[in-house]
Amino acid sequence: MQLKINGVEIAAYPIDFQVTILDLDDADSTTRTADGTLNRDRVAVKRQIEMGFNPLPWADISAILQAMDAVFFDFYYPDPMAGAYVTKRMYVGNRPAAIPIVKGGVLWWDGLQITLTER
Known part of the structure; x- marks a missing residue:
């Protein structure tokens, strides 16, 4: 598997990688009738990617987080629906990193944990 941010390979690879295909509906025109029938106005299909990492040395976690520092960035990944590697314009949500530990002076x-969402 290859993962790239703005054309540069990611500093460390995740142990968990999940692609979710999201349907976005128009909130005003998507409704249910009295008999429960859905009238749906899908306006877009987007991707959301969740990644989880093993412990990372400070240099690697810093490189990953800095690569995603811009408001939007290009992310290259294997897409299950496309059946190929694709590049999507993404943004990153919250990026929790649990407790740091010192091992071997590092x-x-x-x-x-990182969640990317297509713009």
Whole structure:
């Protein structure tokens, strides 16, 4: 598997990688009738990607987080629906990283979780 942010390979690869295909509906025109029938106005199909990482040395976690520092960025990944690698314009949500530990004189961060959502 290859993962790239703005054309550069990611500093460390996740142990968990999940692609969710999201349907976005128009809130005003998507309704249910009295008999429960859905009248749906799908306006877009987007991707959301969740990644979880093993403990990362400070340099690697910093490189990953800095690569996603812009408001939007290009993310290259294998897409299950496309059946190929694609590049999508994404933004990142919250990026929790659990407690840091020192091992061999190096600070390691455990439990980084990242959620990317297509613009």
